[in-house]
């Protein structure tokens with residue numbers, strides 16, 4: 001495609017070269033450049049992409065998009081300056097891939113907790129009703145049945161458009177995606193036209209990045225302020241930030257609630273057991289639901305999924321029958337059952353709010369002790385560490401502290417910062433940094449009718465320690481430990 005066409009709608013200045021040039025592909029990473037590509041130089045948190053222009057040119061880049069002056073311009077290369085390369089990348093990609101979203105319905109889910117679960121439920125309801133659907137999120141990306149590994153919750157705009165284009169070619173109708181606060185702040189979904197957006201909830205997280213809750217909330221609200229008036233916003237009324245999202249929304253607003261009968265969709269008479277829940281809905285849809293999912297929070301996620309798919313035009317009977325057969329989301333309140341006489345649950349709760357919810361859910365069903373095992377990720381919000389310790393102390397009977405993904409931080413420091421949240425007199429805990437050993441010990445510690453909760457890593461298959469990725473799947477480790485316990 002001609003560079004001129006790729007620049008359509010973008011305010012830019014030609015520093016040198018000619019915009020009639022033909023471009024083969026777009027890249028923001030110099031390591032991926034091939035002949036006649038366009039390199040988009042992005043100022044990052046670690047390095048400045050402008051410092052990799054030389055490498056990009058050597059690899060064959062024909063043109064470069066920059067957002068600052070350079071000391072050195074290579075002859076024969078076309079240079080275009082824009083105001084913000086990270087932001088304009090979304091428009092460049094939209095043009096290059098000929099706006100695939102024009103033919104697709106995009107559904108975005110944001111909030112601190114419940115994005116993956118809600119996306120998974122919506123994806124399954126749509127797929128089970130024979131709609132070709134794609135999903136992008138924390139656990140995996142999937143386009144019309146084909147899986148692509150996910151390394152982050154929301155990919156960069158350029159990668160997203162590449163996927164959208166593939167989805168369009170595969171005949172996909174709906175795209176369901178999680179939209180993280182980083183994505184909203186870093187323009188990964190800039191100017192994307194969502195048909196429907198969901199707000200699950202908001203509680204402190206990622207404050208290392210956003211600095212305070214106000215900025216974090218504002219980032220989340222961008223999903224709603226960028227909606228068109230033809231779109232729908234599906235908002236959890238029970239969250240105290242719901243009004244903020246409703247006010248920011250430019251779309252037709254719909255609300256769901258567990259408490260308020262004026263909501264468009266609400267729930268009444270719910271009943272929970274360890275791996276199922278039942279409720280009746282009221283409002284736009286009056287039905288009985290019986291789901292193979294555990295935890296009160298999954299009522300919220302299912303209400304969001306039901307209301308969303310209803311607004312997309314699906315029949316209520318089809319929604320109910322497809323939702324009822326969904327057997328849980330990988331690594332979310334997942335029961336590990338090897339026939340033992342206690343419950344073992346692996347869950348992805350890694351924020352104070354998520355942890356409180358899962359501990360409450362487990363407490364409601366345990367017949368004996370509640371044992372919790374967790375750690376906190378390195379290079380992430382440090383303020384959550386002592387808060388999670390306090391919650392564990394208050395709600396569980398025994399706590400195993402261990403590594404999550406220490407990343408570049410030292411494991412000792414992380415564990416010390418978590419421990420600082422315990423009260424001085426608290427002694428019902430043990431620190432075992434090695435997660436495999438900690439899981440084995442927690443399994444051996446359990447007695448009849450206890451519940452052991454293994455939190456924080458859910459579906460994750462690798463543990464990141466310094467720059468090493470070590471294979472570690474909590475579910476596999478737990479099964480192994482159960483096997484060894486019984487032998």
Ligand SMILES: CC(=O)N[C@H]1[C@@H](OP(=O)(O)OP(=O)(O)OC[C@H]2O[C@@H](n3ccc(=O)[nH]c3=O)[C@H](O)[C@@H]2O)O[C@H](CO)[C@@H](O)[C@@H]1O[C@H](C)C(=O)N[C@@H](C)C(=O)N[C@H](CCC(=O)O)C(=O)O
Nearest residue numbers: 028029030042044045046047048049052152153154180182
């Ligand atoms: C804070 C953040 O989101 N950072 C993302 C950002 O990194 P960055 O801007 O610091 O990139 P950088 O490494 O400084 O590089 C700058 C530029 O130089 C380029 N470069 C770099 C090296 C080179 O040799 N050649 C080259 O061209 C890079 O491709 C990049 O374009 O852009 C990178 C390229 O796309 C991302 O990989 C990186 O995500 C990092 C890995 C990350 O950990 N992100 C997390 C915090 C994140 O996004 N999390 C959210 C929320 C999770 C959730 O709650 O579910 C998510 O959506 O996953």
Ligand SMILES: Nc1ncnc2c1ncn2[C@@H]1O[C@H](COP(=O)(O)OP(=O)(O)OP(=O)(O)O)[C@@H](O)[C@H]1O
Nearest residue numbers: 112113114115116117138297347348349354357358
């Ligand atoms: N609606 C909800 N409200 C509160 N907690 C929830 C909700 N849904 C799930 N949780 C808890 O939060 C954990 C993470 O859920 P999920 O993966 O669906 O959220 P997420 O928003 O995608 O998280 P992440 O941003 O890390 O990808 C679950 O394992 C569960 O303990």
Ligand SMILES: N[C@H](CCC[C@H](N)C(=O)O)C(=O)O
Nearest residue numbers: 350376377380404405456457
């Ligand atoms: N997707 C989120 C959750 C990480 C969960 C936890 N296992 C950790 O490593 O901190 C993040 O990257 O911040």
Ligand SMILES: [Mg+2]
Nearest residue numbers: 115116138178
């Ligand atoms: Mg997620």
